[in-house]
Amino acid sequence: MSAARIHRLGTPDAIEIDTVDVPTPGPGEILVEVHAAAVNFPDTLMIAGNYQTRTPLPYIPGHEAAGIVSGIGDGVDGLVMGDRVAVLAPGAFAEYLVAPAEVATAIPDGLDFAAAAATWVCHLTAYHALRSVARISSGNTVLVLGAGGGVGLAAVEIAAAMGAKVVAAASSPAKLEAARSKGARVTIDYSSGDLRDKLRGTVGPGALDAVIDPVGGRHSEPALREIRWGGTFVTLGYASGEIPRIPVNLILLKGAVIKGLEIRTFAQHDPDSASRDRAEFADLWRTGRIRPTIHARYPLRDTREALEEVAQRRSIGKTIIDVRPGHR
Structure with a gap:
């Protein structure tokens, strides 16, 4: 099979399209004929060697795919050959991947592979952040930083669906327009000017019930300063490349709660909430x-370009690798 592999840490230029053996599913696993895969910002961090964990080289990047079940290991129930599924598993940028059967979700009728591949990482992260970590209720005011990116735009959409008043902050008019299309009531361009002043001018001082921050960097602290007493700040990642240094006296003065969410280990640490969230989100x-x-679709041979689009933060929503173009 063809697979995009990285042989050395660095930029997306380190990706090569190799011919490798088709993997074999073991007990409890399925083989998926991949039709589409989604690029996520952590994929670019892993390639650069800047992620929290490292994978031995060479490896096939990607953790989000959709396709057809083409092999079933021992002990797998509930799936049959030919089922259309979305999966969260490593090695997604290839024509086939092996995944635990438990991470496969049936694709609804009428939904194509690209849309199915683009949903789970960002939207489930956002759902956990809003439902289980920030515990958003209808009528809450929620600020989403990086609102044009994959997780940010998903958080806007889900928070709006929960009945929250969504304040979307992003770095360009195009990203803010995308956020408005997903239900943001207030939008703020933080590419110029002071974010705190803009928050005070649009929603009022200390009006935020929660902040969802997948970006980090210089906007985290001013967002925290405009949270209400007892509000919740959720840190999801550092797409800006900068981990913010928050003065802890702000937490004291605000009575605020700062929580982190790491999607890979959330189910391990809170299995009950993870199971509930997954079922609720699957219904949505x-x-x-x-x-x-x-945002854009690239063939497998152009995986480098797809990763670069995300690494440079040009992607509005999700960038897709069409592993098998024409199969929708």
Whole structure:
């Protein structure tokens, strides 16, 4: 099979399209014929060697894919050959991947592979952050930083679906327009001017019930300063490349709660909430109330370009690798 592999840490230029053996599913696993895979910002961090953990080289990047079940290992129930599934598993940028059967979700009728591949990492991260970590309620005011990116735009969409008043902050008019299309009531361009002043001018001082921050960097602290007493700040990642240094006296003065969410280990540490969230989100997905925004689609041979699009933060929503173009 063809697979995009990285042989040395660095930029997306380190990706090569190799011919490798098709993997074999073991007990409890399935083989998926991949039709589409989604690029996520952590993929670019892993390639650069800047992620929290490292994978031995060479390896196939990507953790989010959709396709058809083409092999079934021992002990797998509930799936049959030919099922259309979305999966969260490493090695997604290839024509086939092996995944635990438990991470496969049936794709609803009428949804194509690209949309199915683009949903789970960002939207489930956002759902956990809003539902289980920030515990958003209808009527809450929620600030989403990086609102044009994959996780940010998903958080806007889900928070709006929960009945929250969403304040979307992003770095360009195009990203803010995308956020408005997903339900943001207030938008702020933080590419110029002071974020804190803009928050005070649009929603009022100390009006935020929660902040969802997948970006980090210089905007985290001013966002925290405008949270209400007892509000919740959720840190999801550092797409800006800068881990913010928060003065802890702000937490004292605000009575605020700062929480972190790491999607890979959330189910391990809080299995009950993870199971509930996944079931609730799957219902939103199957009934069409949640739909990802597709920014661009690239063939497998252009995986480098797809990763670069995300690494440079040009992607609005999700960037897709069409592993098998024409199969929708």
